Amino acid sequence: MKTFTRGVAALTLPLALVAAPAAHAAPGSGTGTGADAGGWRLVAAEPFNRHVDDRHAAWFRDDDGPASPYNVDVYDNDGAFFETVGGPAFREQLAKVNTYRKSFSFGARGWLTAELAARDEDGDGKPDAPPTLVTRDGVARMDEPSHKGGVLVRSSRPLPAEYRVEMTLRGLDFGGQRGGSWDYPDGRINGYSPEGCKTNHPWASGGDFSRPECSWFDVRTDANGFYYLGIMDYARPAPHNNVFIHTHRKVAMDSYNRYKYTGTGLRVCNPVTKQYEPYGASTGNGVNAIFMTDDRRYANQPGTEYLMESECGFAKGKAIVSQVDLRPELLPAEPYTFAIERRNGAYTMEMSGNFAHVGQATFRYTRSFVQDGEPIWHYNQKAEDYDGRFNAEWTWSGPGGTLVDKDTWPAGSAYPDHFIIGDPHMNFYEGDAQIDDVRLFVPEK
Structure with a gap:
């Protein structure tokens, strides 16, 4: 049996209890943003009116492992989780994957960083597509x-x-219906190219890892998506496999555009009627604003449970809730703005723009770090802000044996916040987007 113990920050004594809950802001809509309400001071801004081009940065090989700057935990691309559930076949499949990365800073004093990842399919030392x-x-x-x-x-x-x-969104083409159809006039399927097979190879939560690549799970007819804004819990956010991201989000607003989906695993809130509707009643361009919590969402794979506030009320787990439905056809003339705030012991997620059903509106949803006994996953930036009460261990078994992910949230741990915009997966999602006006504020003194 393999045991993995997560690293923790130096313990500061005396250890404080969990931060007291802040006053809860009820879900609601309006037309102004949180920044418009005042109380914030702008400290960094990127309007993208200066030249940024990733071609000025070189691709470099990333072979994973402890020496890699992208090494995090057992859910990494070469992680012990996949060795456990996939057995020796996982290593054979991973050997076919040559990962290349780019990383470069830009903006005033380098306050932003771009992280790009790709695979070298033909072994010529250059990433493909x-x-x-x-x-x-x-x-x-x-x-x-x-x-x-x-x-x-x-x-x-x-x-x-x-x-x-x-951040401001001025263009989006990462799936969802276009003109009322999931199948686009140019041949793309939910935003994916129709050429070749597109699967989650070589990372999965189980199953037969010895299958040929094209026999793995078909992502093209499953889902496409994009992260409008998310807060991660580790030091160097960058694209990894899709399992990895499900263990490292604190809060996030993303799209999860499922191709012709008719099941009960997703639903949409109509902000006018304040009633949930089936996913099929939407255009598949929803925004999912999710607060992660410490419970496990899945019995057989990693992933934290979802807390979802909307105009339709509060929901924990079960069907993913889309709070609003975007109208991509209005871009770029009518952009959308997404914001996340951390203040007074709580996180707030905010979205503004012209949404289906309701038109121009702003929606804000707030939850305290710990509210009604439900914590926001890894909310503590400092060790002294948390006492270990939500610690647990996750156990996985498979052809590779048994793995114990010990101390998923121990006393003494600390998780500084980093934001991301884009696609953090290396085996899901495909498309293009245009972003603008990334801005950072702090409270006015």
């Missing part, structure tokens, strides 16, 4: 032609104890 990040016409264009890559913009340094971060 790599993603790109370039500024043009005052926006940053993120282009990801293959689901085997990933591209993010992130904060270069940990975020302050209290902050507001926001």
Whole structure:
């Protein structure tokens, strides 16, 4: 049996109890943003009116392992979790994957960092169909032609104890219906190219890892998506496998656009009627604003449970709730703004724009670090802000034996906040987006 113990920050004594809950802001809509309400001071801004081009940075090989700057835990691309559930076949499949990365800072004093990842399929030492990040016409264009890559913009340094971060979305083509159809006139399927097979190879939560690549799970007819804004719990956010991201989010607003989905695992809140509707009643362009908590969402794979506030009420777990449905056809003339705040012992997620059903509106949803006994996953930036009460261990078994992920949230641990925008997966999602006006605020003194 393998045991993995997560690293913790130096313990500061006396150890404080969990932060007291802040006053809970009820779900609600309006037309102004949190920044408009005042109380914030702008400390960093990127309008993308200066030249940024990832071609000025070189690709480098990342072989994973402890020596890699992207090494985090057992859910990494070469992690012990996959060795456990996949057995020796996982290592055989991973040997076929040659990962290349780019990383470069930009913006005033380098406050932002771009992280790109791709795979070398033919072994010629160059990544194939790599993603790109370039500024043009005052926006940053993120282009990801293959689901085997990933591209993010992130904060270069940990975020302050209290902050507001926001971004403007001016273009989006990462799946969802277009013109009322999941199958596009240009042949793409939910935003994916129709060429070749597109699967989650070589990372899965179980199953037969010895299968040929094209026999793995088909992502093209499953889901596409994009992270509008998310807060991660580790030091160097970058694209990894899709299992990894499900253990490292604190809060996030993303899209999860499922191709012709008719099941009960997703539902949409109509903000006018304040009633849940089946996923099929939407255009598949929803925003999922999710607060992660410490319970396990899945019995057979890693992932934290979801807490979801919306105009339809509060929901824990079960069907994923989309709070609003975007109208991508209005972009770029009518952009959307997304923001996350951490203040007064709580996180707030905010989205503004012209949404289906309701038109121009702003929606804000707030939860305290610990509210009604439910913590926001890894909320504590400092060890002294948490006493270990939500610690647990996760056990996984498979052809590779048994793995115990011990101390998932121990006393003495600390998780500085970093934000991400883009696609953090290296085996899901494909498309392009245009982002603008990434801004960071701190409270006025």
